[in-house]
Amino acid sequence: MDFLAGLNPQQREAVEYAQGPLLILAGAGSGKTRVITHRIAHLIHAHGVAPSAIVAVTFTNKAAGEMRDRVSAMLAGRYPLEGLTLSTFHSFCVRLLRRDGQALAQLRPGFTRSFTIYDEDDQLALVKAVYRHQGLDEKQFLQYRAALSRISHAKNLKQTPDDLAKDAKDPRTTRLAAVFEQYEARLRQANVLDFDDLLLEAVRLLQHHEPTRQAYNRRIQYLLIDEYQDTNRCQYELMRLLSESHRNVCAVGDEDQSIYSWRGADIRNILDFEADYPDARTIRLEENYRSTKNILECASALVAHNKERKGKWLWTGAPAGSRVGLYEAYDGGEEALFIADTIGRLVKAPADRVGILYRTHAQSRQIEEALRRYGRQYHVVGGFSFYQRAEVKDLLAYLKVIVAPQDSISLLRIINTPVRGIGKTTLEQVERYALQHELSVWAAIGRMLDEELFPARAETALGAFRKLIEEFLEAAKDSRLDGLLRLILERTGYLKMLEGEDTPEAEARAENLKELVRASAEALERGEGISEFLDHAALVSEADTLDERAQISLLTLHNAKGLEFPIVFMAGLEEGLFPHSRSLESKSALEEERRLCYVGMTRAQKRLILTWAQERRRWGGGLPEPSDPSRFLKEIPREFTEDLGKKKRFRQVDLYAERHEARDTARRKAYTGKTYNSLENITEFFASRGAAKPAPSSPPRVAAPAGKKKFAIGSMVEHPRYGKGMIIRREGEGESAKLTVSFPGYGLKKLLEKYAGLKAQE
DNA sequence: TGATTGTTTGCTCCA
DNA sequence: CAAACAATCA
Numbered sequence: 001m002d003f004l005a006g007l008n009p010q011q012r013e014a015v016e017y018a019q020g021p022l023l024i025l026a027g028a029g030s031g032k033t034r035v036i037t038h039r040i041a042h043l044i045h046a047h048g049v050a051p052s053a054i055v056a057v058t059f060t061n062k063a064a065g066e067m068r069d070r071v072s073a074m075l076a077g078r079y080p081l082e083g084l085t086l087s088t089f090h091s092f093c094v095r096l097l098r099r100d101g102q103a104l105a106q107l108r109p110g111f112t113r114s115f116t117i118y119d120e121d122d123q124l125a126l127v128k129a130v131y132r133h134q135g136l137d138e139k140q141f142l143q144y145r146a147a148l149s150r151i152s153h154a155k156n157l158k159q160t161p162d163d164l165a166k167d168a169k170d171p172r173t174t175r176l177a178a179v180f181e182q183y184e185a186r187l188r189q190a191n192v193l194d195f196d197d198l199l200l201e202a203v204r205l206l207q208h209h210e211p212t213r214q215a216y217n218r219r220i221q222y223l224l225i226d227e228y229q230d231t232n233r234c235q236y237e238l239m240r241l242l243s244e245s246h247r248n249v250c251a252v253g254d255e256d257q258s259i260y261s262w263r264g265a266d267i268r269n270i271l272d273f274e275a276d277y278p279d280a281r282t283i284r285l286e287e288n289y290r291s292t293k294n295i296l297e298c299a300s301a302l303v304a305h306n307k308e309r310k311g312k313w314l315w316t317g318a319p320a321g322s323r324v325g326l327y328e329a330y331d332g333g334e335e336a337l338f339i340a341d342t343i344g345r346l347v348k349a350p351a352d353r354v355g356i357l358y359r360t361h362a363q364s365r366q367i368e369e370a371l372r373r374y375g376r377q378y379h380v381v382g383g384f385s386f387y388q389r390a391e392v393k394d395l396l397a398y399l400k401v402i403v404a405p406q407d408s409i410s411l412l413r414i415i416n417t418p419v420r421g422i423g424k425t426t427l428e429q430v431e432r433y434a435l436q437h438e439l440s441v442w443a444a445i446g447r448m449l450d451e452e453l454f455p456a457r458a459e460t461a462l463g464a465f466r467k468l469i470e471e472f473l474e475a476a477k478d479s480r481l482d483g484l485l486r487l488i489l490e491r492t493g494y495l496k497m498l499e500g501e502d503t504p505e506a507e508a509r510a511e512n513l514k515e516l517v518r519a520s521a522e523a524l525e526r527g528e529g530i531s532e533f534l535d536h537a538a539l540v541s542e543a544d545t546l547d548e549r550a551q552i553s554l555l556t557l558h559n560a561k562g563l564e565f566p567i568v569f570m571a572g573l574e575e576g577l578f579p580h581s582r583s584l585e586s587k588s589a590l591e592e593e594r595r596l597c598y599v600g601m602t603r604a605q606k607r608l609i610l611t612w613a614q615e616r617r618r619w620g621g622g623l624p625e626p627s628d629p630s631r632f633l634k635e636i637p638r639e640f641t642e643d644l645g646k647k648k649r650f651r652q653v654d655l656y657a658e659r660h661e662a663r664d665t666a667r668r669k670a671y672t673g674k675t676y677n678s679l680e681n682i683t684e685f686f687a688s689r690g691a692a693k694p695a696p697s698s699p700p701r702v703a704a705p706a707g708k709k710k711f712a713i714g715s716m717v718e719h720p721r722y723g724k725g726m727i728i729r730r731e732g733e734g735e736s737a738k739l740t741v742s743f744p745g746y747g748l749k750k751l752l753e754k755y756a757g758l759k760a761q762e
Numbered sequence: 763t764g765a766t767t768g769t770t771t772g773c774t775c776c777a
Numbered sequence: 778c779a780a781a782c783a784a785t786c787a
Contacts, residue, residue: 061777088777120776120777195776195777260775262774262776263776360774360775361775416764419764421764423763424763426763457763541777556775557775559776580773580774581773583774619772619779
């Protein structure tokens with residue numbers, strides 16, 4: 001076995017350099033993942049390092065999973081890799097706190113290892129509750145989101161509410177500090193950590209608890225950190241703490257790809273690595289193996305406009321390839337049609353995967369519509385993921401309440417879901433009582449019931465609710481996780497409620513819940529408990545939902561990090577959209593936007609097409625606003641680009657569009673505005689967490705609400721004789737359902753759904 | 763209390 | 778345009 005063969009000299013050195021701090025400046029497409037995986041395999045095989053002594057952190061679970069697969073393929077069962085840690089910073093910290101967090105109770109009173117995690121919605125609900133308590137008004141004071149982001153920012157700087165209050169220069173900040181203080185108090189009281197806490201508390205534990213730090217330092221001999229340019233202060237400290245004794249830190253990054261400063265990422269971490277470790281070896285990987293020369297030239301020229309960089313110039317031995325395409329669309333809709341149309345002409349083989357990248361999620365809608373109109377399958381990364389759906393979050397909230405009934409945010413989420421007669425008035429009463437007596441909502445309900453403070457109707461409803469939760473608490477002691485979930489679904493009547501609705505949407509939601517139960521059964525088989533199951537839901541990232549089998553993927557530029565596609569479209573290159581209007585004021589923010597553009601461009605292997613629109617509607621009904629082409633377009637040298645035109649192309653697309661006009665209006669009606677990721681993908685994701693193997697692939701499905709075969713009005717179908725048609729009307733139910741379908745060229749046909757042999761057309 | 767209707771507001775990016 | 782919230786009515 002030779003893990004050095006086929007590597008270029010720099011890659012080879014990066015793999016072999018085993019002792020002491022190492023910084024790998026890996027340009028886009030320079031074989032970074034290859035170096036990391038080979039390095040791990042080489043350490044194990046050639047240096048006899050125990051897999052359990054290696055810790056590698058990456059940016060997403062998906063990237064971690066892929067690296068694990070590659071390493072285990074290389075070592076082909078010769079070494080047991082169970083002990084190898086390959087995960088994200090957040091997962092790593094959660095595991096650390098769950099396993100070895102007992103001592104944190106000294107630093108954070110009330111902390112236990114069965115803590116739960118709040119996602120952003122929970123955090124927002126908490127901020128709202130605090131506002132309510134302190135009599136603050138979102139409109140007069142600060143928007144919830146803004147408050148939350150300032151709190152998070154303070155936390156990332158390791159500021160306490162007191163620090164914030166002390167430094168306050170204006171009364172608003174003083175008030176914010178008060179919000180912050182109560183926010184923290186409520187987290188602690190419920191034994192909950194937010195995302196920032198996961199890193200923060202892990203660092204605190206290691207800093208202040210000698211035995212834990214020593215234990216980790218004894219175990220870990222090699223630390224690898226991927227995407228180092230996007231680490232924040234906490235992650236940096238974590239790295240220092242975990243490598244104190246051996247100092248075998250290998251940081252891999254590219255300052256030109258730093259795109260997360262708004263999340264606290266500190267570009268100084270990478271710029272100052274050599275100052276932090278004076279004996280560090282620095283290796284540059286500057287040969288790009290991904291893109292054609294034209295693409296690379298454009299990207300390099302663009303990023304060269306930045307000042308804050310170490311400076312490097314990627315090169316490639318690849319042919320020039322096609323020039324980078326530029327297209328000027330009339331408006332957002334036409335831009336989308338152009339993309340959909342061009343895909344049809346460009347994509348020849350299944351291997352021609354397409355990535356459509358945009359700055360903001362909102363841009364996906366029009367592109368989706370265009371793709372649907374062209375009958376193309378596509379997959380939206382992130383978008384509206386499994387765990388963000390209301391029904392899934394509800395069920396998980398029940399679990400959180402079972403783990404910690406004093407978690408009032410989760411409790412309030414489910415107290416009247418499904419509706420059980422606990423209304424606004426009653427809840428206001430309970431909340432007031434809880435605040436007065438400094439109790440959690442759960443404790444307040446108990447006390448108030450015991451003291452008979454409710455009117456009859458509320459008393460009945462809350463009494464029943466208390467009994468219900470108590471039953472769950474009891475059941476949680478000895479029943480299996482999936483059994484517990486089933487019990488919840490049954491006893492709360494959640495599934496019944498959905499069945500009662502009798503709509504395709506409700507059916508899809510019921511299906512999601514069953515999927516969650518299945519996932520829990522699998523989690524159980526891997527030996528996970530409730531907490532681990534919940535962690536999993538909290539720590540999936542949007543990028544984890546990428547389905548490589550999909551021919552066309554839609555995703556934000558941020559989610560595109562680390563990925564590659566033979567064909568890439570970047571849409572919406574307009575001043576104010578990209579670079580985003582909120583970045584125009586600050587020089588460094590603008591540079592980050594430029595890096596983001598660079599990241600996007602360097603995702604492309606063979607073909608890159610950049611588009612912008614002369615005008616765009618900010619939201620639906622509003623007036624179209626004229627826009628200027630992005631400055632980034634001007635920074636790309638024309639010698640490597642080709643003009644894909646505007647007017648001429650526009651006509652063509654428009655003619656095509658007109659033919660599909662009827663289809664479009666119908667579709668718009670049926671379109672709910674949300675796009676779901678396929679269930680299969682989620683099942684696979686769950687499965688791949690424990691065992692590294694993803695399930696055998698099946699063709700990707702069109703992202704659409706799951707449901708049984710019941711054609712909705714307005715949907716397109718295919719008939720064996722008449723071809724494509726649109727459902728106009730439906731009469732009757734079940735066996736005898738009659739459909740009226742309009743077939744172009746044949747007119748209206750009335751068909752029995754059962755016998756017509758219709759196939760869905762997407 | 764809870765369903766329905768009306769009104770407003772929002773679009774960065776994310777673990 | 779569509780979610781979130783407020784107001785209204787049954």
